[in-house]
Amino acid sequence: MSEHNHHVIDLKYLLGAAGALVVLTVITVAAAYMDIPRPFDLITALTLAFGKATIVAAVFMGLIWDKKINTMALLFSILFFFIMIGITLLDTLFRDRPFWVWN
Amino acid sequence: MLETINRLILPQVSSTFAADVDGLFTFINVASAIILLGITVAIIYFSIKYRRKSEDDVTPVIRYNTTLELTWTIVPFILILIVFGWGFRGYIDMRTPPSNAYEIYVTANSFFWQFTYPNGVQTTDELYVPAGRPVKLIMQSRDVIHSFFVPDFRVKQDVLPGRYTMAWFQTLGTGEHIIFCTEYCGTGHSQMDAMVYAIEPEEFDAWLREQRELSEQELPLAVLGRNLYQQQGCAGCHSLDGSPGIGPTFQGLYMNERQFTNGTTRIADAEYLRESIVNPAALINVGYNNIMPSYAHLSDDQVAALIEFIKEIE
């Protein structure tokens, strides 16, 4: 039990994670200077950001070794954020498409 | 009998979609009443039948019953699908004006309604529409959010600043109907009512022409001022007979001494009146709030007309 909770994260994971984050940051900036066409530049940037976020959460925050419930909490918050933005966009993106324009 | 009850609790049916709305209203009421009656009867019956007889009563262990649980999941499920579908259909109607609808522009202000007809005629707090023809309202607000509501038509739509919203209706005949503002908009919210007059289409055309001619005529300044007083909504806040309102009465205002919240006083001469109309925030009368909108967009002639009109009210 104790080892489980008080898991001491191996130094190589911590340093590895930091290294990976720096590399990904450099790639993010580089990708921004390349002329990737419109929607894809954003998609690249966000994919990279999600990758970095996963590293931070998994290694630095220790979720890999931690109780599942903590990971669930984080995932829940993200789910509800997506609910909030997703449903709001159903309004803001579709305002100029009312029924009376359809016929 | 349902019809009688409906007449007691719903306003008159005066537009093409009112009947459908009332139908759904009745359906939900009846369905709810049946379920509620069931629940209530069960509660009362159980309370009497199974009342405690002694402190040692032993009760059976009943933890679950799949049939029952399924029943009271599925029956409500079916009911809500019906309610959704019915409401959806009615709503689509309300959002789909026929393409031949007669278009009127509506501007909401704190606290009055302005209606602008295709030929440029403007009215305030009085909406004339041709009876039996579809009418589409294209609405915008000058300041905060208001809402356009005619109970007799079952029509309601918020009116927003910086954007058009739309409502439409078709009356079933001629008649007068009240318009309410149903989005809270401040001090005068509950006085922001107006009237719809549905008149025969021929009569309507004649009315529209007459208004057009009237507005082109040369009128004496004070008369013009009186019209502006109605059209610009001054009437919503300023009375002419001394009765208190959202703003000070115009009765006896001219050349009277005014007291301001910053402690100064001033005689209400023509220049003061002009300033009060164009830049009302500059001096605030004691006992009133700084809520009068600026009328800087009025032309000099119009302001002059208003001042002449105010002068005459003694």
Place this chain on the structure above:
Amino acid sequence: MAATAKDLNIREFPVEENPKHHYLNAETGLKSWLFTVDHKRIGLMYLASIILFFFVGGVLALALRLELWEPARTFMDADTYNRVFTLHGAVMVFLFIIPSIPAALGNFFLPMMLGAKDVAFPKLNLLSFWIYSFGALFTLYSIAHGGVDTGWTFYTPYSTSTGTAVISMTLGVFIMGFSSILTGINFIVTVHKMRAPGQTWGKLPLFIWSLYATAIIQVLATPVLAITLLLLIMERTLGVGIFDPALGGDPVLYQHFFWFYSHPAVYIMIVPAFGIISEVISTFSKKTIFGYWLIALSSLAIAFIGFLVWGHHMFVSGQSELATVIFSFLTFFVGIPTGIKILNWVATMYKGSIDMKTPMIYALMFLFLFSIGGFTGIMLGALSVNVHLHDTYYVVAHFHYVMMGGTVFAFLAGIHYWWPKMTGKMYNEFWAKVASVVLFIGFNVTFLPQFIMGSQGMPRRYYSYIEQFQTLHQTSTVGSWVLGVGFIIVGIYLTISLFSKANKASSNPWGARALEWMSSSPPAHHNFNYTPVVLHNPYDFHKPISEFRLGIDGSGHGEETESKVELSSDKA
């Protein structure tokens, strides 16, 4: 918690009746209250504050109703009226009903029902109470500085342009949000980590389940309210323009933000009430609750669906029609888990041994009144009907039926149910029954007419109205006086019960089975002098009561437990 029952020396612990030492006299003096970390005392302090604010809100309501006696002015002017209804709504929602059941009764009973000594973070719990008080002070400050006239919804752009004390009021609500979040965090962790040995999720009292679902909503929704109010404050101070059409912003976006919190918030108000009803109906029917898991999980279902439907407050606001239709569709689905609860409660009474004590009367009134409130919610969710009824008194009646007829009646049930446990005193049963009937009548006389005038088109937030509605308004006003009389009776007999000597309550006057009843009345300073062990579902009335009083020796104080268990020092 990992230990199984047979490793431990389990035995029955008898309850001490009329204890000399209990949490109320463990320490004395004002300080022992203001700086206590005892969840029971914090619960009582919340209870006192909440009752205070209910009366403030109630007196404002009486003033509103009185003003509506005449179509035009009765005794206050339009600006005052607007401030009064805003304050009534804000006080009732943010200072009374949101903290009511969770922070007062929940704080008191959640740890006891889990057999724990306290919530997981007692200091945070105290902090949460102080934050609440601090936020309440801001609200009082804004009253003193001219009040607020925006309605409790603070809609932009009106709220950014009106000259009243909007900033201090929103700041107050913002601060109280943190109090609500802290309570939520505390409850979630406590339920997860501090259950008594043997108390699996299937043996939790339903009140705990409902508080758990509520806490999830609090934690997920309240931060959005906080950021919304912060944006509103920024809008007023810096003119950031996100909600201001003049700068390219969008006022409807504000409404999304506000209702993303405030719709789930209505379930923060009602779900704990459901928990009380489960306890009361089962206890006074002396019968196993029918459909335990469905009642437990439907709370979570309501919490989840509740996050998907906020736009039903915005059907005519100018949001896209696509969103409107989807919101309406989703709205109805809350009705199903709610209905499951209601019908399971009714089924619990079947073949029970029903004892019509005051808490039970309130619970049954709840079933009736809340169902009306719920059905009229369905009515409002129906698209074409909502267009007609939105922002009329029909909505006002709907939400008073659910909040007052629902939550407040359940709250009254809860207070009467747990009064002997909290205070160690019994109240006068006769007067309690009289009051409940007076309240029931008063409530319906006040709010039934509002359904009718709303259907006829009477808009809400109206200072003056057309004469056609006068009779209905006057009926409603008379009803509000009856309500006032009812609450005065409640106040009198409860106060008397506190101070008279002859009415000591026994530890378990209703013969209930949940853990809180296995402690003395009033409970000991640390709730239990042993570590309770749970074997049965809390509604297993067919099991002898002695099997609900099991436990293991040792007060469960950390140090003592540790001294008993062989400690192995391990290098992590």
Place this chain on the structure above:
Amino acid sequence: MANTNTAHGESHVQHHFVDSEQQFDSSKLGMWIFLVTEVLFFGGLFVAYIVYRAWNPELFYMSAKELSTMMGAINTIVLIGSSLTIALAVRAAQLNQQANISKYLLVTIFLACVFLVIKYFEYTSKFAVGILPGELYTYEGIDHPGAAIFFSIYYMMTGLHGIHVIIGIGIMVWLLVKTRQGAYNSSYFTPIEITALYWHLVDLIWIFLFPLLYLIE
């Protein structure tokens, strides 16, 4: 069931917990739930961002150009570094290396301050040309009527994030003082652990702010 190491004498278990295991787990879960509220708190601003971006994609491309990618990138690296050092501080505590706890906390605080200093230079250079939030906005370099809104959102997001950094510094200074007093060791380091979680979240949020605000060209 309580395998707690009490070798260091003093017990940190509060009376209502059964053992320190339960106490530690509870604190950690509590912190994670608090982080959930933080995600949704910032989430509101992200919603505003996404909605306005969907309405005015051009504006967001134009405005992002005004921000200094270099400064943003350096700050990203700085925060990543600080995340590493605070993780190392936790590790040091777990291994009972008192001196290292202080050392890593100090570095973390230093990096956090670097972040703020860079942010300060960024803000002032914007203020100088009249890029201010909302009504105060006077800059004329961006030819778009909604430009003020982008920068309102920019200031709200980075400002709120900055406040979190400042709060983080405050907590870490307090941890440092307590560490020096010998309050933490391998059997009790909960405050360091949960502060680290908080700090990582601050980092996480910046990881999204950086590409969204600075990089969309």
